[in-house]
Amino acid sequence: MNLEEQIYIRKSCRNYSDGAVDMDLIHKFMESAKSLNNEINCYWEILTRDKVAVRNSWSAPYYLAIYSEKKDNYLTNIGFIFQQLCLCLQSMGIGSCWVGLDVPKRKNSEFVIAIAFGMSRDISRDLSEFKRKELSEISDFEDEKLIPAQLAPSAINSQPWYFKHSNVGFDVYQIKHNILKRQILKRWNPIDVGIALAHMYVANKHSFEFEIKDNENIKGYSYIGSIKI
Numbered sequence: 001m002n003l004e005e006q007i008y009i010r011k012s013c014r015n016y017s018d019g020a021v022d023m024d025l026i027h028k029f030m031e032s033a034k035s036l037n038n039e040i041n042c043y044w045e046i047l048t049r050d051k052v053a054v055r056n057s058w059s060a061p062y063y064l065a066i067y068s069e070k071k072d073n074y075l076t077n078i079g080f081i082f083q084q085l086c087l088c089l090q091s092m093g094i095g096s097c098w099v100g101l102d103v104p105k106r107k108n109s110e111f112v113i114a115i116a117f118g119m120s121r122d123i124s125r126d127l128s129e130f131k132r133k134e135l136s137e138i139s140d141f142e143d144e145k146l147i148p149a150q151l152a153p154s155a156i157n158s159q160p161w162y163f164k165h166s167n168v169g170f171d172v173y174q175i176k177h178n179i180l181k182r183q184i185l186k187r188w189n190p191i192d193v194g195i196a197l198a199h200m201y202v203a204n205k206h207s208f209e210f211e212i213k214d215n216e217n218i219k220g221y222s223y224i225g226s227i228k229i
């Protein structure tokens with residue numbers, strides 16, 4: 001299973017068939033998924049479509065409902081852990097899409113977000129079909145090492161990540177939006193940054209380290225953490 005290759009072909013899938021998915025694969029993969037912070041307890045359950053209040057105009061046969069303890073950076077941690085699963089599903093021919101709009105009909109207060117998934121023939125694309133910011137827009141200077149992050153999916157494709165070079169990798173920031181955009185994206189943007197960090201981890205598996213230093217925010221961006229790659 002090569003997860004890194006999936007970064008360059010994955011697309012958010014909104015067109016599913018009703019084929020069965022081997023859920024054991026998910027359970028097994030999740031035992032090896034890396035987290036940013038092991039001290040944040042998170043858990044998940046698999047739901048069929050009838051157990052989900054679907055607000056999107058499309059639906060999937062299955063949904064992964066994700067729950068977490070609400071500690072510092074828990075949203076970024078969730079994006080980081082579960083994007084690894086999306087890449088794993090992709091490598092097995094299973095489509096997925098993060099869904100901010102669809103929520104379990106029965107959930108508890110620790111519910112964070114869901115991921116729609118299922119069998120599909122419409123899960124990959126050519127690199128030229130990605131609609132993403134230029135590398136020079138997401139960093140203090142253009143650097144091809146950031147292509148995996150550049151290609152990460154994000155809520156309404158907002159791509160809220162910003163990377164500043166450090167001696168060993170990057171300091172990672174999240175864009176501060178105006179009030180209007182912030183209302184919509186405040187819950188999802190930290191997840192988006194975690195997703196981009198998952199791509200950086202998968203592409204630099206042996207060297208990747210994450211730590212939170214006492215860096216200041218910079219104009220227009222909030223500091224999230226620093227990565228060594």
Ligand SMILES: Cc1cc2nc3c(=O)[nH]c(=O)nc-3n(C[C@H](O)[C@H](O)[C@H](O)COP(=O)(O)O)c2cc1C
Pocket residue numbers: 010011012014056097098099100101102130131152153154155156157188191192195
């Ligand atoms: C946190 C998050 C929430 C999302 N919520 C939805 C959603 O509710 N409905 C939907 O169709 N797509 C949703 N998406 C998918 C994004 O719209 C998609 O990733 C983005 O437009 C880029 O498209 P791509 O992933 O195909 O490159 C979500 C993505 C993320 C990361």
